[in-house]
Amino acid sequence: MSATTLKGQPLDKAVLDAMLRRRMFYTPSFEIYGGVGGLYDFGPPGCSLLTNITDIWRKHFILEEDMLEVDCTVLTPHEVLKTSGHVDKFADWMCKDPKNGEILRADHFVEAVLEARLKGDKEARGVKVEEKDDPKKKKKKAKSEAIKLDDALVQEYEEVLARIDNYGGPELGELIKKYDLRNPETGEMPSDPVSFNLMFQTTIGPSSNSPGYLRPETAQGQFLNFAKLLEFNQGGMPFASASIGKSYRNEISPRAGLLRVREFLMAEIEHFVDPQGGKKHHRFPDVEDVELVFLDRETQLAGKTETRKVAVGEAVKSCLVDNETLGYFLARIHLFLAKIGVDQSKLRFRQHMQNEMAHYAVDCWDAELLTTSGWIECVGCADRSAYDLNVHAKKTGAALVVRSRLDEPITIEEWEVDVEKKKFGPLFKKDAKTVEAALMASSQADREKLANELKDNGKATITVEGYGDGKAEIPSDAIRIEFRKRVEHTREFTPNVIEPSFGIGRILYALIEHNFWTRGSEGTDEARGVLSFPPPVAPTKVLIVPLSSNQSFKPHLKKLSQRLRSIGISSRVDDSSASIGKRYSRNDELGTPLGITIDFQTLQDNTFTLRDRDSTSQVRAEEDKIVEAIKSLVDSSKTWADIQKELPAFEGQEVDVAVREK
């Protein structure tokens, strides 16, 4: 499937880009200084779109599900991201062209060159080459040459491409050598891939002793506040926290506009669930009939991209999706995207390959949207298991656990550690907390061994990461380790986390493409762009146009915009000298769904015309009815077809109106 506009026309990206620039949806940051790759500023319509999308997100998730919203800092100390694994593993593979020094993202490079070869093969075989439906064109395109390939090689290339997200750096290096892949710019083979960490590093405060990073995701702040949030929630489980905020990634080669940038808005949910009992969700029955389009791991491993449409209830039952909570959120993500106006025929859920998953994930599905740059991941939905809470608890000694009352008490026998604070503190000084955390995190087998060492030698040695040479010697008067029996009335567990993670910029861009189309202008070849956003998402809801600059229209303009403002509906007055048709088409490009005209009849009977952006049809009625209609269209309680049944049609076409003006 190639990218088409809302009305099924092939999408002309150049026309769309020119329109987005002209209407200042977004623009490269620091442009008069030459710009910086991957940094964009949003203009007025872009800002309103972002706000409207996040407002709907807030209502759809936070309000609907009683989530606990937090706003955590962007600056994050090194220690936190070291513990979470980001310092060591949050990296992509990059290689360098030895001739021009160009830095290439290794997987994107391999993908681009192989795709170009396959395209060249098709050309040589005389097969009509369409834009491929499934290239993840996150990378620069390589030029194709019409050269026929061996059939077996074609199959190999296709299999490599289907699995491209599954390769690590060394494997990508082997593929580059095996297939003699060369940078089309220089004809050179790039260097072996090396790992490049994607976090922006800084120091917090004037001392270089406090390294830190700009957060690459909002999640860590939510995990670190887990115990306080649980208390805020009066111990109730399951519950979810949520956060909307900027994240930063030093992408190797940011391209494709908003799709791969270095600073972007994320909206993330961390849903904490008891791992026992199959991760059920009490609202799963509400969504089990929602049909989703799935591309599973096995299909990709077989080198294919076929999808299947399955109700989410069935998908969980057949273990395609691991558990109810994960399935619940996939369905909720689908419903959110549909609500804001994403074209559902350009939405699929793709399961991550084993090697593709982030270091913390046990299962992961991406909601991907089809754009002119191919299928793009816009929402990741990962089961992070108990990874994050466990590693932070182990590092800090904080109890990031849930204690729930047991119906029947249980007897537990196990090795317990007591620290003699008076001896322990002076002995390890500033490292006391680290050593104590390592002791508390030790396994039952380790504790037994330590207890025996204490008994036999009067001291025990424990491995402590980040302390001296990694070993701490503890004398027997500083700790006690005993095998004890106790009766427990509560159960203690570390919750698992299901994390839907939304990139708002990617969603915004895909939404623009999905809602863009053009219509011809009467009597000219000019194609006028239209953005058919649903009213709740549209940057401005109503355009108010007076027929001319006649002073007598002014009081009506003022009164109407004040009235709309008082009910929270954004409007814009265009009293420029352009024809009514021109003024409307300017606002069609901004996605404004409704237009009101004030004309001489308004002065006599306080009636207005109301125009629908998509059909350009109009109705006419007196003020109260027009405002009521606008309200119901903006809150989606009615459609334009409903309004047309209720209010009399106004036959004057836009062109006629412009003529009448003269």
Ligand SMILES: Nc1ncnc2c1ncn2[C@@H]1O[C@H](COP(=O)(O)OP(=O)(O)OP(=O)(O)O)[C@@H](O)[C@H]1O
């Ligand atoms: N560089 C970026 N620019 C814009 N949005 C991004 C970027 N990186 C991630 N996102 C958004 O954040 C969401 C969650 O991030 P996640 O870590 O799952 O992405 P990712 O798997 O690293 O993405 P990719 O594989 O495309 O780099 C993504 O679904 C995407 O919408």
